[in-house]
Amino acid sequence: MRQQDILSLDDVKQLVNTFYGKVREDETLAGIFNERIGNRWPEHLEKMYRFWQTVLLEDHTYFGAPFPPHANLPVEHLHFAKWLEIFHATVNELFVGEKAEEAKWRGSRMAEMFQIKIAHHWQTGFRTVV
Numbered sequence: 497m498r499q500q501d502i503l504s505l506d507d508v509k510q511l512v513n514t515f516y517g518k519v520r521e522d523e524t525l526a527g528i529f530n531e532r533i534g535n536r537w538p539e540h541l542e543k544m545y546r547f548w549q550t551v552l553l554e555d556h557t558y559f560g561a562p563f564p565p566h567a568n569l570p571v572e573h574l575h576f577a578k579w580l581e582i583f584h585a586t587v588n589e590l591f592v593g594e595k596a597e598e599a600k601w602r603g604s605r606m607a608e609m610f611q612i613k614i615a616h617h618w619q620t621g622f623r624t625v626v
């Protein structure tokens with residue numbers, strides 16, 4: 497167990513690899529991820545390193561739009577609750593400090609925002625993906 501903050505790209509990689517390792521074994525989430533990602537896991541992980549590197553280390557390497565790939569996923573509150581449970585547990589297991597808190601805070605805010613956008617997306621008949 498390492499108890500230090502998330503300070504480098506190697507730390508970000510460790511967080512992302514450990515998190516998605518657990519996701520891929522979780523009965524609620526594994527099927528949803530595998531169905532969409534198929535054999536593109538290496539690319540997905542690379543993208544997520546860049547996403548969290550941008551958020552936590554202020555190294556701007558991610559230029560995507562996070563929401564659109566989630567708009568049509570078969571997910572509801574219970575999936576986001578599970579995502580957050582695994583993400584928070586992974587951060588707590590590996591890191592401690594300001595960036596570790598920020599990672600959990602950011603994950604929670606994004607999960608909240610995605611759920612609001614997904615609800616809106618369904619209500620408006622799939623017209624909005626922004």
Ligand code: HEM
Pocket residue numbers: 525528529532533540543547560561562563565566569571575576579602603606607610
């Ligand atoms: C129920 C919860 C979630 C599920 C099932 C889920 C699933 C996925 C899947 C399948 C992809 C890959 C899409 C593709 O490449 O075809 C993806 C991409 C991504 N996810 Fe999630 N996700 C969830 C929650 C979150 C949360 C809370 C965050 C924010 C921290 C997040 C951030 C991202 C980002 C940044 C990408 C890459 C977007 C891009 O293509 O640029 N996801 N997600």
